[in-house]
Amino acid sequence: MKSSICWRTPISATATRRSARRTAFWCTRSRLYPIATKANGAINVVAPETNFTADVDAILQRVSPRTKLVWLANPNNPTGTYLPFDEVKRLRAGLPPHVLLVLDAAYSDYVSRNDYEIGIELVATSENTVMTHTFSKIHGLASLRIGWMFGPAHIVDAVNRIRGPFNVSTPAMLAAVAAIEDTAHVQMSKAHTEKWRNWLTEEVTKLGLKVTPSVANFILIHFPLEKGKTAADADAFLTKRGLVLRGLTNYGLPHALRMTIGTEEANRLVVEGLRDFTARR
Ligand SMILES: Cc1ncc(COP(=O)(O)O)c(C=O)c1O
Numbered sequence: 001m002k003s004s005i006c007w008r009t010p011i012s013a014t015a016t017r018r019s020a021r022r023t024a025f026w027c028t029r030s031r032l033y034p035i036a037t038k039a040n041g042a043i044n045v046v047a048p049e050t051n052f053t054a055d056v057d058a059i060l061q062r063v064s065p066r067t068k069l070v071w072l073a074n075p076n077n078p079t080g081t082y083l084p085f086d087e088v089k090r091l092r093a094g095l096p097p098h099v100l101l102v103l104d105a106a107y108s109d110y111v112s113r114n115d116y117e118i119g120i121e122l123v124a125t126s127e128n129t130v131m132t133h134t135f136s137k138i139h140g141l142a143s144l145r146i147g148w149m150f151g152p153a154h155i156v157d158a159v160n161r162i163r164g165p166f167n168v169s170t171p172a173m174l175a176a177v178a179a180i181e182d183t184a185h186v187q188m189s190k191a192h193t194e195k196w197r198n199w200l201t202e203e204v205t206k207l208g209l210k211v212t213p214s215v216a217n218f219i220l221i222h223f224p225l226e227k228g229k230t231a232a233d234a235d236a237f238l239t240k241r242g243l244v245l246r247g248l249t250n251y252g253l254p255h256a257l258r259m260t261i262g263t264e265e266a267n268r269l270v271v272e273g274l275r276d277f278t279a280r281r
Helices: 011-015 032-039 056-062 085-094 120-125 153-162 170-181 183-206 231-240 264-279
Strands: 002-007 022-025 044-046 067-073 100-104 129-134 147-152 210-212 218-222 256-260
Touching: 032 044, 056 085, 067 085, 085 100, 085 120, 100 120, 120 129, 120 147, 147 153, 183 210, 183 218, 183 264, 231 256, 231 264
Parallel strands: 022 044, 022 067, 067 100, 100 129
Antiparallel strands: 002 147, 129 147, 210 218, 218 256
16 A cells, blocks of 8 residues: 655655664765764765666665665756666665665656656565655745655554654645646746756857756856866856856765746746856966
8 A cells, every 4th residue: 555645854864864874975065964864873875876867776786685765856956967767777776775775855846858757666666665754845935945755554654653843834735725726837847947948058068168968956166276267266257147056066076056937037047147158368
C-alpha cells in the first residue's frame, strides 16, 4: 500500500535516525541534504557529478553495507541538469534493498523531456523509494513551508511517528490545495519558463559565456577565471544595476552564477548587463 503525507523538513533523513551511520548522496552542491544528514548523526558521502549531472555509477561505487539513504535531486539545483528515468531505475536496481532512495522532485514541474519521470512508478513498484515535492517552486508558496511525500505505507508510517505534531499549518494546507487546483498558473509558469530559459541560454551563449543546459527554472552561467571577467566581478557589476544573480561559492561552483528565469523585462536587463560586462576591457 502506498500513501502520501504533507512534509515540512527533509524528513527522510529523520526516518533513518536510530540506525543511520552512513548515507550517500550524489549532489555535491546541495546544502540541504548534508544538514539533514548530519542533524541525524549520519555521515555524508558525496559522489562526484559528470558534466554537472548526477552519475549513477559514481553513486553506486560509493555505496557500502553501512549506507542507509541516497538523495537524488532530479532535476538538480543549482545545475539544472537531470537524470532520465532509465538512469534512475538503474540506480534503484543497483542499490541494496535496505537503502532508502529519496527522489527530490522539487523542480519536476518545469521539465518537458520525454525521458524524464517524476518517480511515481518507481515508488509504486519498490518498497524502499520515496519521492518528495515542494510547493515552493512552480506554485510560488516558498514561505508557507509545505510539500508532500509519496512513499510506501511503512515509510510514511515511520515518518508520521517521528515528525513534530501540527508541523504543517492550516493556512499552508489550504493554500496548497488551491495551488494544486490552479492548473492554469502551473501551465502558464511552465510555458513562460521554457520560453525564456531557451532565449536566455541562446543570448548568454552568444556573449561567449558557457551555459549548462537546464530543465529547471534557472540557468547556470559559467565565467572565465581571468581577472575582471570572473563570476564575482560579474556579480558585483550586475548587483550595481540592481540585478541579483546567485553566487555559488558555497555550492562549490565559484566560477558560476545561477540566474532564475524572471519576467521578460528582468531577463532582457540581465542580458543587456552581461553584454556590457563582457564588452568591458
Ligand atoms: C532540490 C531542492 N529540493 C528541495 C528544496 C526545498 O524546498 P522547500 O524547503 O522550500 O520546500 C529546494 C529549495 O531550494 C531545492 O533546491
